[in-house]
Amino acid sequence: MKKLVSIVVPVYNEQDNVALLNQTIQRIFEPLPYRFNIFFVDDGSSDGTLENLKKLSLLYDNVRFLSFSRNFGHQAALKAGLDMADGDCVISMDGDMQHPPKLIPLLLEKWEEGLEVVYTIRKEDRAQPFMKRKTSNLFYAIMSRLSDIEIEKGTADFRLLDRKVVDVLSSMQEYDLFFRGLVKWAGFRQLGIEYVPEQRNAGVSKYTYRKMLRFALQGFTSFSTRPLYAATYLGFIFAMLSSLYIPYAVFSLVFDHPISGWASIIVTIAFFGGLQLMILGIIGVYLGKLFTQSKQRPVYLVRESNLTKGNSRYKGG
Ligand code: UDP
Ligand code: MG
Secondary structure, X not given: OOOEEEEEEEEOOOOOOHHHHHHHHHHHHOOOOOEEEEEEEEXXXXXXXXXHHHHHHHHOOOEEEEEEOOXXXXXXXXXXXXXXXXXXXXXXXXXXXXXXXXXXXXHHHHHHOOOOEXXXXXXXXXXXXHHHHHHHHHHHHHHHHXXXXXXXXXXXXXXXXXXXXXXHHHOOOOOOOOHHHHXXXXXXXXXXXXXXXXXXXXXXXXXXXXXXXXXXXXXXXXXXXXXXXXXXXXXXXHHHHHHOHHHHHHHHHHOOOOOOOHHHHHHHHHHHHHHHHHHHHHHHHHHHXXXXXXXXXXXXXXXXXXXXXXXXXXXXX
């Protein structure tokens, strides 16, 4: 029997993209010696995405969809896709055509060569907004400094995972998901291949700068406690430095040397006030993670799907 390949596509308000993506994937698989299915995960879209997915699923018997009860976010949608996909390997990709489907045969080729994770690295793309490129580069630079795993600059959520790795990832109970890190963390035989991203086909990007900042903070704090150590060292250094100041203050008092300094006091108070708030914030982020994790709420809720009980991974909903 031919091997089964599952494609997982998180979609949030991508009504004008799903048909094109589906058609492109169907065409790419025509000459390939695989069975395949496509899992669209509708992340609580408010446009016609779900209707379009339903239509597609009637036309193509290898199109599956599941629809969340609300918007749970891109990473949660990826998780749902990995939970439900039943392929011998699973390829995840964006629904806006930015991840070129023509790369799929190459991913599969590498998989056949024995690799268990084939991830992709976005080549610097001049068409992307300047700010988006720079902030993204900054993120990966800080990430590799802060955490113990090395994530290459431009790593995308476009990757092939062997069934072994999918099982590992979907058994994880982490609430704050950051797949780029988790996949690296998991190990296995990995290979990164470069690709040039395409333009988004229709619609707009769902990642605002605010969301990206949040996502970045999630990433840093999910894979490292180094920010906490940095805060400790920083406190230590400032305590040491300030002790140098004590002899000077004593000297001034004893010899009645006038100490002026409204400006220096204000600057010091403001500086250390800011520093303390920042470090409190860092501690708070970790505490917040503990809090959300301890509630053990599900990462996503499915409202409806066309997954039948025949699907080995069917979990209701
Ligand atoms: N997406 C999602 N839920 C969200 C935001 C995004 O499922 O809350 C999907 C989106 O539909 C797309 C993919 O995640 O298929 C990547 O998002 P987008 O293209 O907006 O990000 P960008 O490429 O601009 O970084
Ligand atoms: Mg995109």
